[in-house]
Amino acid sequence: MKILVCISHVPDTTSKINFTEGDTKFDTNGVQFVINPNDEFGLTRAMWFKEKQGASVTVVNVGGPETEPTLRKALAIGADEAIRVNTEAIDGFAVAKQLAKVIEDGAYDLVIAGRESIDYNGGMVPGMIAGLTNANFVNNCISLEVEGTNVTATREIDGGKETVTTALPLVIGGQKGLVEESDLRIPNMRGIMMARKKPLQVLEPIATETETTSVKFEKPAPKGAVTLVAPDNLDELVNLLHNEAKVI
Numbered sequence: 001m002k003i004l005v006c007i008s009h010v011p012d013t014t015s016k017i018n019f020t021e022g023d024t025k026f027d028t029n030g031v032q033f034v035i036n037p038n039d040e041f042g043l044t045r046a047m048w049f050k051e052k053q054g055a056s057v058t059v060v061n062v063g064g065p066e067t068e069p070t071l072r073k074a075l076a077i078g079a080d081e082a083i084r085v086n087t088e089a090i091d092g093f094a095v096a097k098q099l100a101k102v103i104e105d106g107a108y109d110l111v112i113a114g115r116e117s118i119d120y121n122g123g124m125v126p127g128m129i130a131g132l133t134n135a136n137f138v139n140n141c142i143s144l145e146v147e148g149t150n151v152t153a154t155r156e157i158d159g160g161k162e163t164v165t166t167a168l169p170l171v172i173g174g175q176k177g178l179v180e181e182s183d184l185r186i187p188n189m190r191g192i193m194m195a196r197k198k199p200l201q202v203l204e205p206i207a208t209e210t211e212t213t214s215v216k217f218e219k220p221a222p223k224g225a226v227t228l229v230a231p232d233n234l235d236e237l238v239n240l241l242h243n244e245a246k247v248i
Helices: 037-053 065-077 092-106 125-133 189-195 234-243
Strands: 002-006 009-011 018-020 025-027 033-035 056-062 081-085 110-114 136-147 150-157 160-167 170-174 200-203
Touching: 002 037, 002 092, 002 125, 009 065, 033 037, 033 065, 037 056, 037 065, 037 110, 037 136, 037 170, 056 065, 056 092, 065 081, 065 189, 065 200, 081 092, 092 125, 110 125, 125 136, 125 170, 136 160, 150 170
Parallel strands: 002 056, 002 110, 056 081, 081 200, 110 170, 136 170
Antiparallel strands: 009 033, 018 025, 136 150, 150 160
């Protein structure tokens, strides 16, 4: 089984986020980047298939040279090879088109992507990939088992879980639950040294159109001061909830 894991290069959640050029562009200065957490769950599951079923695991990213340390980390975790499509990840459709070309050329059986990246939270790419490659698709995936070409997957739905059966080729949008957080892997020294020798192929992008443009970014408004109300002053509490908070 050939597995392709899509890796997003995203800011660490502890990084301080700022914007430049009139709040139209993200400021990368001083920002630490990591593997997108949803993708990391998928990569860990792919490693299980590699170790238990002999699958080959390739990781792919759409981005510039600055994303290569993130791909090298994925190689250090245990992926066999990496691909970087040499273009900026401008919008979901453009990224999906680039990844679909990689998938078609590589004839991958299983494509594991995170259900969304934690930077833009678009949640569009996995479904678009499935549509462009005519593959089956399971989103919000929290469990995945493959036997031959048969697949059993569980996905999170409103109010519970749903288990479905499908077949390869398959694209999933994975998330927390696909593996336990305790199963996530930290590259060891041997893995880091081996990653330096593993192939990282750089592909030039295919021509594609950008369907969306970011007009402006805006940070959430700072939280207001806390107003304390005496326990016996219910009238004041009701007044504040009705006239200021406007929740009743």
